[in-house]
Amino acid sequence: MFVTTVLRVRHGVVAYGERPVLRGVDLTVHTGDVVAILGANGSGKSTLIRAALGLVPLSGGEIELFGTPLRRFRQWPRLGYVPQRLGAGGGVPATVGEVVAAGRLGRRGWKPATRRDREAVRAAIDAVGLADRTKDPVSTLSGGQQQRTLIARALAGEPELLILDEPTAGVDAASQETFAKALGDFVHGGGSVALVAHELGPLASLITNAVVIHDGVVAHTGPVPPPAGHHADPDHDHVHPHAPGTAPGLWERP
Amino acid sequence: MSIFAYQFMQYALLGTAITGLTAPALGIYLVQRRLSLIGDGIGHVALTGVGIGVLMNKSPVLLATLVAALGAVAVEIIRERSRTSGDIALAILFYGGISGGVFLVALSRTSVNLNSFLFGSPLTISDADMATIVVLGAAILAVCLGLRPWLFAVCQDEEYAKVAGLPVRTLNVVIAITTAVTVTTAMRSIGLLLVSALMVVPVATAQLVTRGFGSTMALSMVLGLASGVAGIVISGPSDTAPGATVVLFAIALFLVVAIGAAGRRAWRRRRMPGEPAHCDPPDVLLSQEGRS
Numbered sequence: 001m002f003v004t005t006v007l008r009v010r011h012g013v014v015a016y017g018e019r020p021v022l023r024g025v026d027l028t029v030h031t032g033d034v035v036a037i038l039g040a041n042g043s044g045k046s047t048l049i050r051a052a053l054g055l056v057p058l059s060g061g062e063i064e065l066f067g068t069p070l071r072r073f074r075q076w077p078r079l080g081y082v083p084q085r086l087g088a089g090g091g092v093p094a095t096v097g098e099v100v101a102a103g104r105l106g107r108r109g110w111k112p113a114t115r116r117d118r119e120a121v122r123a124a125i126d127a128v129g130l131a132d133r134t135k136d137p138v139s140t141l142s143g144g145q146q147q148r149t150l151i152a153r154a155l156a157g158e159p160e161l162l163i164l165d166e167p168t169a170g171v172d173a174a175s176q177e178t179f180a181k182a183l184g185d186f187v188h189g190g191g192s193v194a195l196v197a198h199e200l201g202p203l204a205s206l207i208t209n210a211v212v213i214h215d216g217v218v219a220h221t222g223p224v225p226p227p228a229g230h231h232a233d234p235d236h237d238h239v240h241p242h243a244p245g246t247a248p249g250l251w252e253r254p
Numbered sequence: 255m256s257i258f259a260y261q262f263m264q265y266a267l268l269g270t271a272i273t274g275l276t277a278p279a280l281g282i283y284l285v286q287r288r289l290s291l292i293g294d295g296i297g298h299v300a301l302t303g304v305g306i307g308v309l310m311n312k313s314p315v316l317l318a319t320l321v322a323a324l325g326a327v328a329v330e331i332i333r334e335r336s337r338t339s340g341d342i343a344l345a346i347l348f349y350g351g352i353s354g355g356v357f358l359v360a361l362s363r364t365s366v367n368l369n370s371f372l373f374g375s376p377l378t379i380s381d382a383d384m385a386t387i388v389v390l391g392a393a394i395l396a397v398c399l400g401l402r403p404w405l406f407a408v409c410q411d412e413e414y415a416k417v418a419g420l421p422v423r424t425l426n427v428v429i430a431i432t433t434a435v436t437v438t439t440a441m442r443s444i445g446l447l448l449v450s451a452l453m454v455v456p457v458a459t460a461q462l463v464t465r466g467f468g469s470t471m472a473l474s475m476v477l478g479l480a481s482g483v484a485g486i487v488i489s490g491p492s493d494t495a496p497g498a499t500v501v502l503f504a505i506a507l508f509l510v511v512a513i514g515a516a517g518r519r520a521w522r523r524r525r526m527p528g529e530p531a532h533c534d535p536p537d538v539l540l541s542q543e544g545r546s
Contacts, residue, residue: 053417076419087411092286092457094410095466102407106418113403137465157418 004030006066006161006192007052013060014044014051021047023216024061027194029161034183034193034206036224039213045196046084048213049163052194053081066160077106080154082164086138086146093137096149100125103153124155127185129178144175151182162186164195168203176202200224257490265384266376267486269443270500272391274452274482278460278474279398280436281453282467283429286409292329293453295344296437297446299325299351301371303438304446305358308366315386315438318371318446322434325351330430334423374445374497376486383442390439397432405429406467443482444497451501452478459508462515477507 007029014022021044029035039045050056052063054070063070066078086099101113101121108117125131128148133141138149147167154162162183168176180202187193187206200207204224212220257263277293284292303321307314325347332343359366370378379387398405408415408425416422440449460473485500 055413055416074419076417079417081414081417083411083414090286090288090290090409092282092461092467092470093465094406098406098467099410101403102410102414103418105403105407105420110404135465153414 005064006031006033007163007194008064009048009052009061010063011061012048012051012058012063014047014056015059021216022051022213025213025216025218027052027211027218029192029194031160031192032187032190032208034187034208035195036200036203036207036210037194037196037213038198038200038210038224039219041198043213044216045213046165049165049194049196053079053163077157078160080157080159080162082147082150082154082162082167084165084169085143086150093139095135096125096130096138096141096152097121097134099138099149100152100156103156107157120158121156124152127155128152128182142172142175144171144179147171148175148179148182151179155182155186159191161192161194164193166196166198168201169198173201179203180206262377262379263486263490265379266443266490266496267483269379269384269387270376270482270486270496271479272387272482273440273443273449274456274478274480274500275475276391276394276398276436276478277440277449277452278456278478279471280394280429280432281450282457282471282474283398283405283409284433285454285457286406286467287412289333290454291450292326293433293437293450294447295329295348295351296322296326296433297441297449298348298355300434300437300441300446301355301368302351302358303355304368304371304441305355305362308364309358309362313382314371315383315441318441319390319435319438321351322437323431326430326434327427330426334426370445371441372445372447373495374441374443374448376443376496379442387439387442390435394432394436394439397428401425401428402468402471444485444500448497448501452481452504455501455504455508456481459504459511462508462511477504481507 005028007027009025009027012022012025012027013020025044025048027035027037027048037045037048047056051058052065052070054073065073066075068075080103103124104113104117104121107120108114122131125134128151130145130148130152133145138146141149151164151167167179171179183193183203184206193206195203197203207224210220210222210224211218212225258267281290281293284290300318300322303318304314306312306321307317310317328347329344332347336343356368359368404420404425405428407418407420408422409429412422415425436453437446437449440452444452456474456477457470459477460470464470464473481500481504484503486496488494488503489496489499
């Protein structure tokens, strides 16, 4: 069967306690799509992908991954998750190679690592340009290099859908370029992407579709809208008042 | 004739060496998820098992293992469920555990010396104790080394492990039960109140000089083993408290390595002055906050 929809959220509702964060959100990612989920801080965009991954329970609506309802979905290796940041690991050092190898475990199962597994890990580290840092502790890397380590960890499992939470937040320009290239290679290899972003930077050219979340609902679906208001100014200082009361369209292109 | 020709000294040496080797192998996972003191809490809970064993005239080690395992799983459930009130629940569990132990032992009207369980009594390890320690020690090493990639993934980033499809809850329970077994295996050699030191201190020492998880684990096991052996070798002839000597030796190693590492850093800085630390230029930082 040829699955054309890799991720579908229908009327997703999420509430933290009494406070609704998502109030009926729809999101569809087709094979080959690169969907940007945009919105201001506090709009609910990260919550949307966390719900899609099963990390936050839905209080209404439904989610399908690769055509299977989330609660029955078991093919986790088809999914690659890139969180916002790397945990500190309690101060216990871990090398880039060790962190990335953890991303292979879902595919590998309980068997000892094969040559194929080791090659996938090496290829993932190569893809993000960190081959020379494989044996270095992740704590010695810059924020952008740590972010690329997390992408490599997701790529090591050879996923079909990458889900990224704020991959460009606080990342230096050079790392963003390498990051955009790794993501581009993944898409050209037939992968699909859903990413949450506050701003797109060098990723903008990859995006096929944008969903703008505002105050827990979808405010816009379609092509990436042009930057609005003072956001069109590349030198604007990036301070946003928090929703509500903020117009949607809070991102920028380089 | 050396005192190490006596069987009780050999048992003391072997029992403490096994504790020194296994405690950091498990402890590294606890340190990694910032639960360094959980071993101490499980030790408190195990004392209730000792009390039940003494009262019912059954093996204190066996019952301590069972009660500690139940306590460790309870801790895991509290950790998983609650974010805010977990602290208080743990305090109640731990102090309930140690009070329960003291209460039950007193109730038994026997002459059982609680100190030997709290601070270890390696010189009185029996044949049966020794067999138990060897078997449980081997099991701990099999879990900590054999499941290393999976346990590392869960302790490093639990949410990621969940999304990767790893059986996170099962692995957490495995860690909890292995913690309980490590605590009771160490009970006869260095004691319930001191075992946590060997879970944490060798790891803390190792990570001062290592660069990866695998090397930290290997070095911490070597340091734990060295502390266990050295503690008995020192305390045997000089008749000092064995468990305390082992722990003090481990802490002394930490201090020596910490001072050495600081000295090495200072020496390097002086040799290569003016080389800036590697960091991102702040002017290209695009956004700091992005949580929603």
